[in-house]
Amino acid sequence: MVEQHLSVLPILLPLLAAPIAIIIGRSYLSWMVATIASAGAFIFSWQLLLAALSEGVISYAVGGWPPPWGIELRVDAANAFVLLAVSSVSTLVLLYARDSIQKEIDQSQHALFYTAHLLCLAGLSGILLTGDAFNLFVFLEISSLATYTLVSLASDRRCLTAAFRYLVMGTIGATFILIGVGMLYMKTGTLNMLDLAERIHVYDSSRTINTGLAFIMVGVSIKLALFPLHAWLPPAYTHAPSAVTAFLASTATKVAVYVMIRFIFTIFGAEHVFHEMGMDIILMVLAIVAIFKCSYMATVQSNVKTVLAYSSVAQIGYMVLGISLVSVTGLMAGMIHIFNHALMKGALFMAVGAVFYRVGSVDIKAFNGLGRQMPLTMAAFTLAGLSIIGVPLTVGFISKWYLVTAALEQDQWVLAGLVLLGSLLAVVYIGRILEAAYFQKLPDNVDASKIKEVPLLMLIPMWILVLANIYFGIETSITTEAAGSAAEWLFQHTRLPEVAQ
Amino acid sequence: MAEIIDLVLLAMLALTALRVIFLKDLFAVVMLFGIYSFLSALIFVNLDAVDVAFTEAAVGAGISTVLMLGTLALTGRKEKPSKHSSFLPLVVVFVTGAALIYGTLDMPPFGHPDNPVHEHVAPRYIEESPKEVGLPNMVTSVLASYRGFDTLGETVVVFSAAVGVIALLGVRRKEEGETPESGLKEHHVLRVVAKLLIPLVILFALYVQFHGDFGPGGGFQAGVIAAAAFILYALVYGLPHSFAVIGPRFLQILAPIGVLLYAGVGLFSMYKGGQFLDYNMLAEDPIAGQHYGIIIIELGVGITVFAVMLSIFYAFASQAERSNVQ
Amino acid sequence: MLLLDIISSILLIAGVFFGLSGAIGLFKFPDFFTRVHAASVTDSIAAILIIGGLLLQTSFDLNTAKLLFILLFLMITSPTASHALAKSARHGGLLTLAENKVKKQEHTSHG
């Protein structure tokens, strides 16, 4: 029974839990419901990944109607891998949120918070698993609406304008995707992704299909905050509640990266997108500009959450850079970085949330002297920060390693150098915060006895992520195998440009 | 003939859109948007999309406009002149528009019966659905059965909107003190007419709900119409009276129940050994199963949409009352 | 059959004429109350004529009944809406043209 429905369960569990959480209405109980549902989704997605690795592709026809007439859920290594990252971070964030939101969200809104979180998780899982281009739009909107709500739950009034800006940008992005999908549908008469891929070849030179491609790429780029369409991200991440930022930073944009990969490789075919349309150059340039511009922006901010938000935009640059290299190794580097970045940003934002929990501010000055007052939190921050920089024995190193390898495979020495240079900027912005935490003194007007470690329920998820950062940095076979087979699978099922072969 | 009507309507739409750009009076902008919405509903009828037209008229011209007017009541009706340069937006729009026009050049000609859209997937819906699903309205068949997962998603989107609006505006609590007598006390004619019409509107909502299998309509439209009946009641008789009939807390329970009802049908079909939302499993005879499935899920959609639309209205109306008190 | 068609056309054209004249009145009339008057009165007669014309086009089946219902509801709602509009304006302190004139005269005679 369970095995037969494995593909639909990770969507269904949070989807069913969300209405239940709001009916219950009590903070503690709805937290329980949300955590159990999310943990269940995590277990199912783990099984799903194993099944996908052994079977290749799992197709599930919702409603019993065969595709392309009905909606198909289509699981392969690529989306099962990202789904695992999303559901695991979601579960850890929910554990963490119990205490974290006490300080940031009004008690009466806790049930709404958990409901919105579950809806967001359901939406993201739906985006990942669906094999239907329009169904993807629907789930995209579920997750987006839930995200706007989550961002606006914070107590600072600036979260409202941030959420509004996010809403307008996000809706424009979604509408662009809708236009693009419409154009594909107009030419091919189908919405099923696999069916689209089969039928789209005939129209390679069609202006309608190419315009559709352009609109989808722009729409997805807004959603994944690719430079220069990232303007919504820093304010949204800065002003959202800490638990929300930890969840969004490690999942929402990553899922959008996956959507981009899916559209490029499965639907349009790598050859068409990269070779004929020349999108690889565009993506590569934008990615490099994103890495440097946003890493630089991160070094001059005074709010630590903003620092990390800009860092996120830069890290997305690395992922897109991996895709734009058009090779199995490059794509694999991008996929690994999706997973690894979820681990490190999740841990970093959780640590920042812990600081907010005790100090009540996330300004860089608020970090002064915290190394002594909150040793565990700051140690977690340090380790995750090292991972962002790309120090060996952390996951960050693995991502960078494969990215540099992919660049060197194509003799792109300059590119490899740029990647390493980008890490230097990460040293600067992480270093500033560590300097404040370890080498500055606690301000005199702060009562040192009040600043102590955060509750265990916040520390444990944070440290699980940190340890995962190190574990997957040493024991690399699991992630590389999954990401590698995902990348290989995507490449086997796409039309390759001649240059990469 | 259809083309001429189409062209005239499109021209009117273009005029409306242009007017919206230049007007500074937001009240007029919102009313023009209502007109825009009605005109596009007419175009949808002209292009044979009766279900869509129905929804657009109920939602775009109805609910959206009401919500926008409610917002204006709280935020003021004048747009301030801005010093923004409109150069950059203009460039962006021209580039996007040029790309779209470029894209239209290879589009299949408008209205041709042998366009690809009509050839690959759609013929099965048109030819087989009356036999496979057993409903004359193909839109309902596709919506509720073939693409039932989309519609579940749609219901969840509506539900998420309610979560968002309640989180942002909250539902007024009792202890917040005396509210002024709201509603239109002096308007006796309105009160009598409203009393006359509200039961009929609810009756019509029920007709739309259950007649959706045979004609245009369905859970979504029915939910909106039923919500409109209560909105009328709340406007004429005042929020406290409306709260006494259906309270916001009750709606907060009702909205998730619709979603659960919908997903419950899917779970039940899984329990019966089919895929998620496979209505064929619901009864011995697949056609009967499809019927049961569609009726129940449409009911779920109707319940959720009704509850959500009404609670969104409540949230806005409570805000307006609160600002009146201050 | 032909006769019915002719009558129906006449009704439709008359309905359109009244609708149009109402719209023109809405633009041309000087103040709020006269405008409401232009819109509401012509609106009712236009609705009756147009639906009457359409009734003759049906084959007297379910559609006829539906049209009659629409007519009935329009007859109730549209005057009510105009009434509510005018009354609200009155409550809001808006004066008619004549009253304005009287007020102005008083003003000038006093001053």
Next chain:
Amino acid sequence: MNFILDYYNYWIVVFLMMAGFYIVISANNLVKKIVGLNIFQTSVFMLYISMGKVSGGTAPILVEGVTQYSNPLPHVLILTAIVVGVATTAVGLSLIVRIKRAYGTVEENEFENKDDAI
């Protein structure tokens, strides 16, 4: 001439979309932005419905003796999209109400001045 007849519908729809898009990105008032967003989306819906039309077809509801129906699939998609649109509008408008309460204004440049950048 045929060329124009085949495409006029799409061109006007593109114009409408761009009018809405322009309002979204140029308007300073948040309510107007939402109106623009709605116009933009409604016009995209028209693009979908236009492609589903078959000349000489009727609405896709089974009637005796009719063989030519318009395509029901775009109708279904747009029904869903309309609902998504109104959901976004509702959340957007309630954000505006809260922004008004927090900042006292709904003009973008005014509340931007009241906070520091970011």
